Amino acid sequence: MTRSRVSRFLAVAVGAICLVTACGPSNGGGGSELAADQTLRFNMQDDVTSLDPADVDAAVDITFLSEVFSGLYKFDNELKIVPDAADGMPQVSSDGKTWTFKLNKNVKFSNGDKVTAADWIWSWTRTLRRNHAYASNLYIITGAQDVANGAATTVSGLSAPDDYTLVAKLDAPAGYWLSQLAMPTAAEVLDRKVIEAAGEDKWTEQAATYIGTGPFKMTARTPKQSMDFEPVKDWWGGSTGALTKVHVDIGVDPAAAVQKFESGGYEIVGMANQAPGPDDVLRYKNDPTKSKLLNVYPGARTTAVGFNFVSGPFASKPGAKPGDPTNGASNTNDPGLAGRRAFSLAIDRKQLADIACAHAITCQPATGGPITIGFKGYLGENGDPWAKFDVAQAKQLLEQWDPSGTKRKGLEYRYNTSPGNDKRAQNLQAQWKQNLGVDVKLVPSDFPTLQADRKKKIVIIGRQSWGIDYDHPQDWFDNLFSCDQAKVGRGNDEAYCNPDMDKITADANTKPIDQALPEYVQAMKLLVNDVVWMTIDYGTQPYLTQSYVKGAGYNGLYDFSWLGIKILKH
């Protein structure tokens, strides 16, 4: 053969061999050398709601805030609270009401501006002034609520004896406050000069004015299409890790994201609370090579069914005004109790998790009360006596609750549409029909409608869910189950008001967590006994990570920091 013929023959042969053996980007990573291109790419389905730490309330947005901004403290990859911009842990006075923070003198913004205690005071005051969802993290400070209400312009409880010391006086001792400060939202420090120059509502729109003290800064943003981040040069905290760029595609749904991942377009799927769909997760689990790329972490979301305590057939005090006590020692006759228990016992949570969560990969059956596995306040497996599956007892309680058969008619289960919610809802409906013979109509709607009706306390049975903000039971009780939150317009959608339970949790709130935990558990048991929430599953967070990407993960609340992620040669 001539030379050209030989080379052509070889090319064809190699091509043919490749077709058969599938050479090309393989799934096995090579060595531990770093790749030349250290760009981390991943997707988001919807654009961020807001990038302003004072305004943020969505878990998705928080991912980016934690990289661009710093708080005094942060949660590390093991969910321990460690200092971030602060120097060491706070000094707390003996009465628990005065907290002194020493600031790290090296902290500066990505544009070089230095950070002093005055900046912290300004940032926290601004958060209170704007008064969005997580401003409540600072309410415990004396004078904070006055600023939130517009009655004052400065927070009386905050002071700065010198440039690097911050002192906060609290209204009451609060063991949970450190956890709130470690959340990457409201309590982060912002650059006053930049914000005042660019405009209060406009500074997040341009990459140039989106300034923080974190290890990364935003370099580009096309709304609803993409975002780009790069590490900050000479970051005060030291090395910014191996990554040189982070690129986020917006508007890509989970199924498309997985496909792009498979063709090497993304390094990771699942970051920023964007879990791959259960069908894809199942496919990965069942495939021997692919399963190495799948990591499932226990997540921080619980899903439940909430029952209305003041109106409808499940009410414990029918006709009560939302905010009135519905339970407690005084209310021994609870007409709805048997019904709530019946409905809870009639659901086989294992079947639900199996069907709704791809063979129980993306969620686990919930049998230990509302607080998720792995977090403080979890009652342990089968710790919830009404979460077991017992059709006989359920039927008996059903007849006890509704001997005439009228209460069980016309029931509607309300929920907001999403693939996971649809699956759970359909399985709940099927199981109630099969095990109790009760026809519950499914009424899906979008989230704002559901939320509006829930706050009005008119939803009789509805989907409930809570994503943990920080590892402390106070996050649950004070936001979801207190009498104060039972009023119309507030977060206790079931209008459950148990003054005895509130007394216990209020006392627990003042103590450090180790002493407080037994009280919280006691309160949780009361809650579970009244079947306020019929807890069905604990979420998990599945991630798909390329084999050559190291250092990514999830600590139960947040993604591992981008600082530790690196891309190996592949």
Added chain:
Amino acid sequence: MAAIPSTIEASEEQLLAAEVGEHVTLGQDAWRRLRRNHVAVIGLGIICLFIVVALVSIVWTPYPTWQQALGPTYQGPTLTHPLGLDDYGRDILSRVMGGAGIALAVGVGASLIASCIGIVLGLLAGFYRGKVDMVISTVINISYGIPDLLIALIMVLLIGRGIQNIILAISVTAWLGMARLVRGQTFSIREREFVEAARTIGTPNSMILLRHILPNALGPIVVQATYLVPAAIIFEAFLSLLGLGVPPPSPSWGRMASEGYKALQIAPHIVLAPCIALSMTVLAFNWLGDGLRDAIDPRMRR
């Protein structure tokens, strides 16, 4: 049909007809031609099957369409479950049957309602002309400028989901084509002599519309209505795909397809069954519609 001749002319005509051959009506003629069109007959057959299955599914399906966990989820076809199980463990064969019922309801329902609206408005616009026509035509023209999917989406947002609402939402845009068609037909038919004649003898307008114009336009109307059925079915499938179709756990084919698509790589049988059912039904209606159109078309008469 031999009737007693009432006049001499009539009897002569009958003799003539007897010589020439059977006297056939337009309908019989069209039916005969349709029968010869093999593809249309196949389409008709499929549609009959579809209707039978839909009706049967109202009272019986092998398993309840809503019952879950009948076996391991995603299971492929087996003897007890010939089409396999879906991602909830529900029997797909039963659900395809149930889907036929929903498709029938949505398709025929929307087609009927849209046709009624379209026929009435088309007749009025074409017959009375003038201001009536101007108003109706303007409405039609403006509505033509707005994609029907968008109107349906907005309607679903406003009036909510549920099978009646979906039918309504689809009908709201589907009547346009029918109205235009009937209007055009009415324009040409009203110029014919027998309409003139009826008018001169003082027949009220409503009678003219009902007895003379409508029957003559019936051919194209039936064809259009036939085409509307698959269009409505596909429309509902589109809505289901976007998450706004008939609410769960109704086994509409569009819904089944969109749920099954996510599991395409691990369990292709889930999405295949409704897609095939959907495509075959639409194909059948299209074949029938084409056949009807060819059968009724006067140009084809030889």
Added chain:
Amino acid sequence: MTRGTLIYAAQRLVLITVTAVVVSSIVFVGVHQLPGTALIHERDTNPATTAALMHYYHLDLPWPQQYWLWLTGVVLHGDLGESLVNRGLQITPLLIRETQVSATLGIAAVLITVIVGMSLGTLAAIRQNTWVDYTASTAAVVGYSVPSFVWAFLLILLTVGGFYRWTGGLIYEDIGWGKLEQIPVPALALGLPYAAIVARLTRASMLEVIRQDYVRTAWAKGLRSRVVILRHALRNALIPVISILGPLVTGIITGSVVIEFLFGIPGLGKEFVTSILSRDYNVVIGVFTFYAALVGFANLVVDLLYPVLDPRIRY
């Protein structure tokens, strides 16, 4: 461009504007009757803050007043307002960008429709009653019977999953937007059903020309005459195709809603669905207005093409 055409175009533009305004007002009114707004989130928000937000978006005014503010904003500044969900996001530049995306996709789809459709139809007409004809004709009926989203499923499976696996990762198709090679697949899924319709029309009209006796004779004469005949027949076949071009373009714009959704393309259709699902009313109204205008313009362009292609038609 004759004077008549200009007048016609002007009249149509007025009609489009009126349509857009009418449509947007209907949507505006309708949407504001709905309970709940996009300003509601999971966490308990302070009523004072919600009130401030409502005031910022003028949601606390009576709706006729809101409408007037919106209308003057659009007409005078071209400002469609700000998104309710993604704060700080200005709607007009967003929609303009997304319209460009959708328009690119739409034009590609129309090109595919016309080119593929007419080629297929011509082929079937030339080879009438042969297996080529029967295959092509059946393919056409199947083509427009199978809904476009099923085609999308098949194409995605083929191009993303299939190519990647069969070539061991050497070739892959990223579904999404931004690269030139990402346009053909969704355009194909979008255009296939309509290509089938065009194919049938082309075939029918070409047959009408070809079947005539004098043509048959000329055809038998050989290659030169055949080319001339084909050209003449093609010209004739163009007329019915142009006549359905209007509904075709409208159909493609509609179909793009689902296709953009499935392929993750950041266009107007996808925006419409996401904004409805997230109750972002400002965006919903903006998208609807854009759509009405878009369809109107597309139809106007098509209607202005008529005199170019067929000089007998004049306005």
